[in-house]
Amino acid sequence: MVHFTDRVQAGRLLARQLLSLRDQDVVVLGIPRGGVPVAFAVASALDAPLDVIVVRKLGVPFQPEFAMGAIGEGGEELVDESIVALTGVTDAEVEAVEARERTELDARVARFRPGRDRIDLRGRTVVIVDDGVATGATAQVACDVARRLGAERVILAAPVIAASTLPNLTGADDIVYVDAPESFWAVGQFYSDFSATEDDDVTRLLEEADRRMAGESGRDALLGTDTDADLDIPLSDVTLRGHLHLPASPSAVVLFAHGSGSSRHSPRNQYVAEVLYRAGLGTLLFDLLTPAEELDRANVFDIEMLGRRLAAVTRWLTDRADASGFRVGYFGASTGAAAALWAAGEPDLEIGAVVSRGGRPDLAGDRLPQVTAPTLLIVGGADLTVLELNRDAQRLLRCETRLAVVPGATHLFQEPGTLGAAADLAAEWFARQLLS
Structure with missing residues (x-):
């Protein structure tokens, strides 16, 4: 069955x-x-x-x-x-x-x-x-x-x-x-x-x-032999669950760092992942925490721990035979964006691009000046507090950055058309930085 x-x-x-x-x-x-x-x-x-x-x-x-x-x-x-x-x-x-x-x-x-x-x-x-x-x-x-x-x-x-x-x-x-x-x-x-x-x-x-x-979503996904599978991600101290989706001839993969209270099953992240896949990008959605770890809410906001785990998953992925040589990007939402920026500051990782959607980059703290990957900050125009936090964080980033404001969007991008706009912005950014 x-x-x-x-x-x-x-x-x-x-x-x-x-x-x-x-x-x-x-x-x-x-x-x-x-x-x-x-x-x-x-x-x-x-x-x-x-x-x-x-x-x-x-x-x-x-x-x-x-x-x-x-x-x-x-x-x-x-x-x-x-x-x-x-x-x-x-x-x-x-x-x-x-x-x-x-x-x-x-x-x-x-x-x-x-x-x-x-x-x-x-x-x-x-x-x-x-x-x-x-x-x-x-x-x-x-x-x-x-x-x-x-x-x-x-x-x-x-x-x-x-x-x-x-x-x-x-x-x-x-x-x-x-x-x-x-x-x-x-x-x-x-x-x-x-x-x-x-x-x-x-x-x-x-x-x-x-x-x-209408031809506005980027090039078609390749439909030949691809990878579309659930998998276990064995790290030194824990095994995480994830889903890897690679097109037939991939050259780049985007890892998703979800926010507090979310998981690899997040409909919003799955939607964005589908848009990226059709733009020719591989995607890896995974849970940053085990079910037992999620019971402790402090873990959800431990940015350094989440960042280290994201970095470990990145090393595991790029060591795989079917992902060697890939350019790597990070997509982070809410607190996951802080974890993505923290991991992007790791000196041994070559991260090609970062996208934050409704993120809290300010929580990455002292790591921000160490990020070298081109970073796109997407914020809802109606998410006023987070918008100011992103502007403050942008001033601390020394890499190529862009702040994109989606008019009318609140923190979760629930308004009609707003999540689609954010997904298109992310696909364009990753395609330019990782596929060019």
């Missing part, structure tokens, strides 16, 4: 099953919310446009996770009468659930397509993607909606599909999956990280996909 790290990794594995569609007239549709990060990875691999196909499950009133049907855009509806009869749900209760879910469906369509038209599906191959298929009700309705909107061929794709559900998925011309286990009680059982995908995450991914199709 396959077990996925998170939706991003699941999407990459699923994309490999669909590469024959590359260069065809394909549209990828993600089922919000959880299906969109998976669909984003698929659309990136196929160099295809990405949109959402909004459907809502009709849950049994006394057990909402158990689907008795689904509804979709344009008035599509599917009710499983056998489940209705089995559970004893009345017609009035079905109508009440449908009315409530229809209101939420319409609201989501408005949130996910503000000022955007639905991508035209007429005469095209449509790949409908979800993070997993249990009963198949929402997937079936999604296929029906795509067909009604003119899709010539409908492919249903998901990392995992219940084996018992496969014969019932009659709405698709083809079904693609990584695994179809017999034992299946919930999609989340197949993921290490199945944290909720938020509306802002969906909007951000759609915006980034639009920029990619």
